[in-house]
Amino acid sequence: MNDSFYPLEEVLVDQSGWLRLLSQAAPEAQEWADDYRRRGGEDFTQRINQAIRFIHQGRTSEARTVLEQSSRNTVDTLRDAPTSIRNALESWRASASAYYHFSQLEFNRAETELVLSTEAVKMAIEERRFLLILGMRFINAELQRVRVARDRYRWDEMEKHAKIAWDLFENRRPLCVLDDESEIFYSDLQTLVASLVTESVHDGTAEEKLGKRLQRRLQALIAENYALPWMVIPHG
Amino acid sequence: MGLSALDSKQTAYLRYHRDWLLRFPLLKSNTADEHGRELLRRFERFCTERVEQLKLLERSSHQAWRENAPTVDTFGTHCSFFRDAIFTLLSSLRSSGKSKLARVDPFAPDRRFPLLFKAMHGLANQLGLSGFEEAFSLHLLLRASEPESSGDLSFSLLPFSWEFE
Numbered sequence: 001m002n003d004s005f006y007p008l009e010e011v012l013v014d015q016s017g018w019l020r021l022l023s024q025a026a027p028e029a030q031e032w033a034d035d036y037r038r039r040g041g042e043d044f045t046q047r048i049n050q051a052i053r054f055i056h057q058g059r060t061s062e063a064r065t066v067l068e069q070s071s072r073n074t075v076d077t078l079r080d081a082p083t084s085i086r087n088a089l090e091s092w093r094a095s096a097s098a099y100y101h102f103s104q105l106e107f108n109r110a111e112t113e114l115v116l117s118t119e120a121v122k123m124a125i126e127e128r129r130f131l132l133i134l135g136m137r138f139i140n141a142e143l144q145r146v147r148v149a150r151d152r153y154r155w156d157e158m159e160k161h162a163k164i165a166w167d168l169f170e171n172r173r174p175l176c177v178l179d180d181e182s183e184i185f186y187s188d189l190q191t192l193v194a195s196l197v198t199e200s201v202h203d204g205t206a207e208e209k210l211g212k213r214l215q216r217r218l219q220a221l222i223a224e225n226y227a228l229p230w231m232v233i234p235h236g
Numbered sequence: 237m238g239l240s241a242l243d244s245k246q247t248a249y250l251r252y253h254r255d256w257l258l259r260f261p262l263l264k265s266n267t268a269d270e271h272g273r274e275l276l277r278r279f280e281r282f283c284t285e286r287v288e289q290l291k292l293l294e295r296s297s298h299q300a301w302r303e304n305a306p307t308v309d310t311f312g313t314h315c316s317f318f319r320d321a322i323f324t325l326l327s328s329l330r331s332s333g334k335s336k337l338a339r340v341d342p343f344a345p346d347r348r349f350p351l352l353f354k355a356m357h358g359l360a361n362q363l364g365l366s367g368f369e370e371a372f373s374l375h376l377l378l379r380a381s382e383p384e385s386s387g388d389l390s391f392s393l394l395p396f397s398w399e400f401e
Contacts, residue, residue, distance in 0.1 A: 155342035159396050220266030226394055227263035228341060231256060231353065233361045 018133045021196040029130045087124035114141045122176045135189035138175040247382045254374035272391040279375040294380040342395040
């Protein structure tokens with residue numbers, strides 16, 4: 001990997017590193033990031049990531065316990081936190097919870113959580129526009145819907161969500177529409193992230209290379225879902 | 237191998253089985269359709285270098301597939317047993333009406349194919365074939381049963397037409 005691209009890819013594909021970037025942004029965003037840390041936002045997301053690891057390992061009861069604790073945490077401990085912080089955390093929780101329900105074949109509940117996750121991001125952006133740094137979550141939700149449709153054997157639906165994910169990435173449809181009817185596109189997220197990365201690549205060739213890399217990575221994220229896990233016995 | 241129960245769809249099945257083996261690692265490793273076609277070209281080069289062996293395979297496979305039922309044991313007892321089982325399985329599916337099996341694979345042009353795939357692929361795995369070797373054996377059988385297929389290098393990674401670029 002070309003290291004100069006990494007901070008961009010972290011946020012634009014992996015959905016990590018966003019808080020560190022906010023700390024380099026305008027004072028308003030820096031204050032928000034500090035408040036997020038003070039209120040335990042990083043610990044919260046670490047617990048969410050731990051729940052995801054438990055799901056990967058098949059330790060589902062432990063995953064459920066962590067997710068339930070996190071849910072209570074957003075209701076109780078973070079009661080006084082600004083709603084934008086609560087919404088940012090809720091989006092992580094709901095997304096992980098969707099994955100948990102997916103792993104339990106509880107597909108309707110998974111879909112409900114995915115809606116909650118993207119709604120939470122949208123509300124966070126309504127309040128603090130710089131939180132569109134979490135915008136990859138909209139594409140991630142579509143990718144999760146692709147997977148849910150696959151495991152329900154709903155092929156038309158799977159194709160529909162795959163194409164929506166690609167349209168979002170290609171800026172053919174907005175990630176979300178805010179209450180004031182302004183549309184937020186993936187290109188807005190790219191612009192924001194590029195402006196925050198101090199070592200950002202500014203010449204056209206490097207940007208084009210980055211664009212191709214992001215394109216390939218999203219293609220891979222979409223296409224790998226069609227490697228139906230119940231068909232071919234993996235070798236090696 | 238009991239594929240006579242598929243009637244005219246034998247070659248469609250062979251292509252389906254081969255393409256799944258090529259598609260799976262390509263999807264896992266984010267490789268484009270073109271790499272699948274390149275693998276098919278490599279298979280074709282092997283075939284053109286082995287014309288005599290291919291003719292031999294063509295004769296034996298035609299003889300086996302002309303039979304409507306696996307009554308002739310040309311491969312030995314165990315193979316006959318497996319062939320009978322496959323034939324029975326496919327025959328029962330043909331007469332079972334609508335089934336959920338139709339839904340398990342969006343790439344399958346016939347609802348019997350995924351189940352047959354699982355049985356045949358499981359056997360190949362037990363025999364120790366790699367996915368590539370298995371795909372090549374399917375390609376050889378396809379060429380033997382349909383010699384005119386040599387120019388057909390069509391291959392797609394996704395079950396619908398979708399240009400990413």
